[in-house]
Amino acid sequence: xxxxxxxxxxxxxxxxxxxxxxxxxxxxxxxxxxxxxxxxxxxxxxxxxxxxxxxxxxxxxxxxxxxxxxxxxxxxxxxxxxxxxxxxxxxxxxxxxxxxxxxxxxxxxxxxxxxxxxxxxxxxxxxxxxxxxxxxxxxxxxxxxxxxxxxxxxxxxxxxxxxxxxxxxxxxxxxxxxxxxxxxxxxxxxxxxxxxxxxxxxxxxxxxxxxxxxxxxxxxxxxxxxxxxxxxxxxxxxxxxxxxxxxxxxxxxxxxxxxxxxxxxxxxxxxxxxxxxxxxxxxxxxxxxxxxxxxxxxxxxxxxxxxxxxxxxxxxxxxxxxxxxxxxxxxxxxxxxxxxxxxxxxxxxxxxxxxxxxxxxxxxxxxxxxxxxxxxxxxxxxxxxxxxxxxxxxxxxxxxxxxxxxxxxxxxxxxxxxxxxxxxxxxxxxxxxxxxxxxxxxxxxxxxxxxxxxxxxxxxxxx
Numbered sequence: 396x397x398x399x400x401x402x403x404x405x406x407x408x409x410x411x412x413x414x415x416x417x418x419x420x421x422x423x424x425x426x427x428x429x430x431x432x433x434x435x436x437x438x439x440x441x442x443x444x445x446x447x448x449x450x451x452x453x454x455x456x457x458x459x460x461x462x463x464x465x466x467x468x469x470x471x472x473x474x475x476x477x478x479x480x481x482x483x484x485x486x487x488x489x490x491x492x493x494x495x496x497x498x499x500x501x502x503x504x505x506x507x508x509x510x511x512x513x514x515x516x517x518x519x520x521x522x523x524x525x526x527x528x529x530x531x532x533x534x535x536x537x538x539x540x541x542x543x544x545x546x547x548x549x550x551x552x553x554x555x556x557x558x559x560x561x562x563x564x565x566x567x568x569x570x571x572x573x574x575x576x577x578x579x580x581x582x583x584x585x586x587x588x589x590x591x592x593x594x595x596x597x598x599x600x601x602x603x604x605x606x607x608x609x610x611x612x613x614x615x616x617x618x619x620x621x622x623x624x625x626x627x628x629x630x631x632x633x634x635x636x637x638x639x640x641x642x643x644x645x646x647x648x649x650x651x652x653x654x655x656x657x658x659x660x661x662x663x664x665x666x667x668x669x670x671x672x673x674x675x676x677x678x679x680x681x682x683x684x685x686x687x688x689x690x691x692x693x694x695x696x697x698x699x700x701x702x703x704x705x706x707x708x709x710x711x712x713x714x715x716x717x718x719x720x721x722x723x724x725x726x727x728x729x730x731x732x733x734x735x736x737x738x739x740x741x742x743x744x745x746x747x748x749x750x751x752x753x754x755x756x757x758x759x760x761x762x763x764x765x766x767x768x769x770x771x772x773x774x775x776x777x778x779x780x781x782x783x784x785x786x787x788x789x790x791x792x793x794x795x796x797x798x799x800x801x802x803x804x805x806x807x808x809x810x811x812x813x814x815x816x817x818x819x820x821x822x823x824x825x826x827x828x829x830x831x832x833x834x835x836x837x838x839x840x841x842x843x844x845x846x847x848x849x850x851x852x853x854x855x856x857x858x
Contacts, residue, residue: 446463461482512544767827
């Protein structure tokens with residue numbers, strides 16, 4: 396009997412020590428490390444787990460073997476909400492589409508920001524407990540900040556659930572009421588519910604993936620559906636700060652709670668410091684208007700497309716490049732944490748020095764373009780109509796902006812026709828070499844974390 400009592404005490408002590416060590420490790424990781432490394436590890440982790448599930452789960456064509464690099468590319472593309480594709484979307488089975496949906500959800504800016512907010516809330520609560528013996532809990536600034544963060548987190552979570560639920564209900568109702576839209580899905584063997592969930596999450600996270608090979612081209616005449624997608628894209632990105640502020644304002648008016656009023660006023664002190672052609676032929680005037688609006692909205696960040704970008708004039712394509720380069724953010728907390736202690740000024744000086752020595756955003760894109768031109772030099776030489784610099788730059792900026800636009804690849808544009816060449820609904824990068832795809836994977840990660848380097852390159856001036 397004494398043996399079991401002693402064993403129980405040892406197990407309890409071991410469990411207590413293990414819990415303390417894990418808590419200390421988590422505290423060190425989330426508080427001491429720079430947020431850039433934390434988020435980089437997070438995206439690599441979920442991409443790797445997603446890759447394993449995509450490989451283990453069967454696709455629609457059991458005889459088709461997908462390369463590990465292409466599957467990992469797709470996992471990274473989903474988790475970084477880039478929607479760059481090297482595999483046709485209709486190859487994925489229903490369960491694999493759900494895996495991609497989960498990756499997009501976990502990698503979306505709103506979800507990542509909620510996760511960051513939750514971690515910081517725990518940190519401020521822990522800091523308030525440390526100073527509880529000195530300062531009254533009700534007047535402790537760390538405790539109050541944690542309290543406001545908790546309220547904000549609940550509001551964002553409610554908004555998150557509300558938009559997804561309403562988006563799902565709208566699209567399901569639309570598909571049910573429009574038989575031709577339902578026939579499109581049935582003709583492609585797509586489950587209506589999976590398609591709807593996938594499309595809602597992809598649009599809200601501004602990823603741009605759609606379960607059809609042609610993306611939104613097959614739905615370009617369904618203006619009502621396009622307007623729904625536009626709404627989801629805007630509520631998950633450009634209009635998110637305005638919608639969130641409006642929701643908090645309504646709650647403040649109804650509940651009269653001071654927490655909501657404080658959140659609305661304190662937007663800069665760390666509680667939530669965020670932002671606030673040929674392809675349209677055959678459509679009538681109204682469809683063209685909605686289609687143009689849809690394409691313009693998606694060029695800002697999402698990447699869902701109803702036109703073949705290779706048919707767009709170079710001037711409009713360059714305009715899209717500029718629009719993709721401008722990064723719309725949804726960030727609740729500052730990218731950098733304040734450093735406490737005597738070494739505050741020294742640490743800030745080091746951060747400023749690193750930012751100044753880093754290349755600017757435009758310089759990085761130029762370097763990436765040069766690297767891809769080197770890795771794809773043989774294709775550029777033998778297939779210049781497909782592998783031209785503008786197409787390569789479009790692919791790179793799209794990956795960096797996590798947009799997903801792609802000019803694609805056409806066998807008809809080959810100067811020396813290859814009889815074995817078959818057109819497929821994959822992005823232009825699907826025809827790149829292994830080295831080129833690896834570089835693009837790095838660009839997607841780099842682009843997803845670009846908010847940490849937006850102030851870089853101050854010392855580099857263009858004359």
